[in-house]
Amino acid sequence: MRLLTRLLEPKTIVHAHCDLPCGVYDPAQARIEAESVKAIAEKYAQNTDPEFRARAIFIKEQRSELVKHHLWVLWTDYFKPPHFEKYPQLHTLVNEATKLAGATGTKGSMDAKVADDLLAKIDEIAEIFWETKKS
């Protein structure tokens, strides 16, 4: 399903956090980090070596923080007042997504399902993002 969505998305430019502004944004950056978080959770379940697990916890913390950052940048640098008017659920959506990448979400859990919830939230944000790009 995701492959189909990606093929259909008109993707020209990407990235975030330039704040010049560059005008270049893409929710894929947040999604990519969330995919890493999920991959870490899956490997953690399969590898009980304590040294490996310590590294996994530390690296998952860092990738989760990057998810939060990329989403915050979209929320502040990309989305504008007309967007928030058209999509009144947008503030709450981004707030929930960033909470899902924090201590009460993927930072505090090694459960891959929490990473799935985060990915689902990011996809909701991406859907709105691409609609705004068309208009």
Add this chain to the structure above:
Amino acid sequence: MRLLTRLLEPKTIVHAHCDLPCGVYDPAQARIEAESVKAIAEKYAQNTDPEFRARAIFIKEQRSELVKHHLWVLWTDYFKPPHFEKYPQLHTLVNEATKLAGATGTKGSMDAKVADDLLAKIDEIAEIFWETKKS
């Protein structure tokens, strides 16, 4: 005026961005960085040396980014759904404040008045923050 406000504020604990969670937050951290930004803008106006000005632009960029970060952390890690319900203007307030610390705000301007606008927004957020602490 500000000194009086600070004396009257019940301040026990502070900080941001621990995301353990530590339970330790204070809008003063964002305000402090915004005060630095204002101080830089004022010094910039008084010192036309090109080397000094280049440093000032670069350092203001960094402090502005820290303002954005501290506010984002409050928005995601401190404020909870009941807060957003009780203060329906809170999402917009934080979004405007972080925009005011970005390219369309203090990052993109050496005007001390823009820093004042940012400080005023932060004070509005701080007012809500301290009300939530009392309840």
Add this chain to the structure above:
Amino acid sequence: MRLLTRLLEPKTIVHAHCDLPCGVYDPAQARIEAESVKAIAEKYAQNTDPEFRARAIFIKEQRSELVKHHLWVLWTDYFKPPHFEKYPQLHTLVNEATKLAGATGTKGSMDAKVADDLLAKIDEIAEIFWETKKS
């Protein structure tokens, strides 16, 4: 042309620099930063304000460094000895690309053509990357 290439690329997983390893890589991350660099160069040409230009130089420095980093990560963490055997030009290609994102490339120049050269090099690396993904 690029849109067509992107549609045809089998893209499942992404990201770089997890080094757990996560197994998640994509040259798009380097390309994205290079696109930012190009966008900055274009805006620089259109805006002669000295404060804007100072910010642009500083931000381009940071994005260029990120290009270098993403490419280095692919070169060390993703590509393996069989890849270097199959593509004997690969070492030189990555070395040239990272040089193009450095002081003798996009860091040291505001010419959008230098950014184009960098993007072209990244596309060459991406082509090899996706071939290795198929095998």
Add this chain to the structure above:
Amino acid sequence: MRLLTRLLEPKTIVHAHCDLPCGVYDPAQARIEAESVKAIAEKYAQNTDPEFRARAIFIKEQRSELVKHHLWVLWTDYFKPPHFEKYPQLHTLVNEATKLAGATGTKGSMDAKVADDLLAKIDEIAEIFWETKKS
């Protein structure tokens, strides 16, 4: 006791590590991080979950490093030769405080008492700091 002290402190300006110089400093920044360190130590004692504990160790390391940094900045950027003359114990005080936030202090220990010792040292520095502000 601490609330009273905070109310009585003449606090006008804050922050550290601008090094423009901004002229904006406050020992509260170091204290805030030390309070986080103490909070982490307390939570660590109450939560034996190995994943939580791993995160706590890693985050305490980071907050301790920030304590060291804020104190170093006061020592180098704020305090001047006349201060060191008037307060001959000041060098040793700051040196001891930064050691207390390092490997032989809060970095290497989960004992909340070590964090208390660090907070006490910071308060001694703050006392001298506020005296210098009055003069």
Add this chain to the structure above:
Amino acid sequence: MRLLTRLLEPKTIVHAHCDLPCGVYDPAQARIEAESVKAIAEKYAQNTDPEFRARAIFIKEQRSELVKHHLWVLWTDYFKPPHFEKYPQLHTLVNEATKLAGATGTKGSMDAKVADDLLAKIDEIAEIFWETKKS
């Protein structure tokens, strides 16, 4: 043996990662971080305290990443095409060294012997580096 080598090395200037360019490089920076990694591995073997070990794993991750970075900088910013022509094994050598400082090397292992292998690779690179300095 190493002391003798260090005494005989014509060392005038050092450092890396300025990319202005400064023209100042030395493989000693990578070696220094690798020595730290080895020291951490040795202390890890002697201290079974779980908190100490968690810190050691986290710090070794950081130092290993710095080894990778310093070597990448030499490979991109110092070594030029004539060097790669004269030393056809150089690309592979640096690639292997950076892999030895990553997940399949010192990041993923607490074995001091892996750190020794890394140090040996760095010495091979240093040998070539100093030969290029003489010519």
Add this chain to the structure above:
Amino acid sequence: MRLLTRLLEPKTIVHAHCDLPCGVYDPAQARIEAESVKAIAEKYAQNTDPEFRARAIFIKEQRSELVKHHLWVLWTDYFKPPHFEKYPQLHTLVNEATKLAGATGTKGSMDAKVADDLLAKIDEIAEIFWETKKS
């Protein structure tokens, strides 16, 4: 003169800022960054291109900050109370050196002589450092 000193220095292990502790320190790290700062100042004098100069100012800021950091680490993590007793000038020496790498020193000046003053201070610290290593 400096080459001779370096040849005569008993140098076994190096580094800073591990704070595990690793037990691995060397003032050369601070000196190396100071040499970069000097090199930048010299190139700045020879190249009047405004874009080059903007980059030089920004990069010098970063290298100067690293000088401060390496010296702070020696002062806190390496030097112990017996050292401060034996060398009563040591606190002042390190304080002056870190000030010389800050806003009133190399950060705030493109004069290569200021970098020379900084290098001279670092050499004084190094002299004491190596004496402590012998005892």
